[in-house]
Amino acid sequence: MQTYYDAIDAQLDVTAGGDRQIQTADAVYFDILDTPVRLWAGIGSMITPDGQRWHGFMGADENGEVQSLFHIEPLGDVRDGAAPLYEMSLHFLDEATFLELRDMAAAKVKGRDVLFYSVLLPKNGTRALTPPGDAHRLRMLDTRFSVSRPMGQGGETQIHRTITVLAKNLNQGRSLTHFGVMSDTVQRARSKQLFDIDDDDYCQFTGKYANGYTIQIF
Known part of the structure; x- marks a missing residue:
């Protein structure tokens, strides 16, 4: 076929x-x-x-x-x-x-x-x-x-x-910035709605990165 x-x-x-x-x-x-x-x-x-x-x-x-x-x-x-x-x-x-x-x-x-x-x-x-x-x-x-x-x-x-x-x-839930990134709050809400996940930390540091900061995660 x-x-x-x-x-x-x-x-x-x-x-x-x-x-x-x-x-x-x-x-x-x-x-x-x-x-x-x-x-x-x-x-x-x-x-x-x-x-x-x-x-x-x-x-x-x-x-x-x-x-x-x-x-x-x-x-x-x-x-x-x-x-x-x-x-x-x-x-x-x-x-x-x-x-x-x-x-x-x-x-x-x-x-x-x-x-x-x-x-x-x-x-x-x-x-x-x-x-x-x-x-x-x-x-x-x-x-x-x-x-x-x-x-x-x-x-x-x-x-x-x-x-x-x-x-x-x-x-x-994606933002309208030219970066096309999500905020941590929006990502958490989206993960809860679509996948019933409560603790999605994927975008926890996105805001700082978008503003040009360098973050030491570990």
């Missing part, structure tokens, strides 16, 4: 000849405790070579126009030390699903991973040619639920139910 990058390299190989159309799609995996959720940027279900079924987050509105039922902020580059908060929202849920998700314990989401993948698709069809590849990892912090009642074009009241997952890059 070819990996994601190997398959793309094979399609770009000059020996293949002729015109080549490479079709990829985004896929998002929520590692929710007990019930992981797999979504992909398409209509209907997508099957990956590992046998997993991914649910499409594209659909048609009442006018037949294709729209995304799932919204995610563009992923940013965190090499400068910043760790933006990402909000990913699933819209237009039915009442039963909305209530079931709302009653789900926060422990099933908080601290779990979100993985962003790319998959290679055939020219026609939704059976992926490769397993998910090119992953980006975030950590879920919390969920938010909202209900709005906008007025339809005919004057009728509509009900829109939305669930939003709040997540951050794993570099959360």
Whole structure:
């Protein structure tokens, strides 16, 4: 079974000849405790070579126009030390699903991973040619639920139910200095939250070093 990058390299190989159309799609995996959720940027279900079924987050509105039922902020580059908060929202849920998700314990989401993948698709069809590849990892912090009642074009009241997952890059807690370093307080809090470690002394001397001091540790 070819990996994601190997398959793309094979399609770009000059020996293949002729015109080549490479079709990829985004896929998002929520590692929710007990019930992981797999979504992909398409209509209907997508099957990956590992046998997993991914649910499409594209659909048609009442006018037949294709729209995304799932919204995610563009992923940013965190090499400068910043760790933006990402909000990913699933819209237009039915009442039963909305209530079931709302009653789900926060422990099933908080601290779990979100993985962003790319998959290679055939020219026609939704059976992926490769397993998910090119992953980006975030950590879920919390969920938010909202209900709005906008007025339809005919004057009728509509009900829109939305669930939003709040997540951050794993570099959360890093400072915004050009050093890209952590403070001792932030490092301790981060270690407690992510790994349940109480006595992390990794950044105990970082502040002094950042200010140009030399410290004799031993």
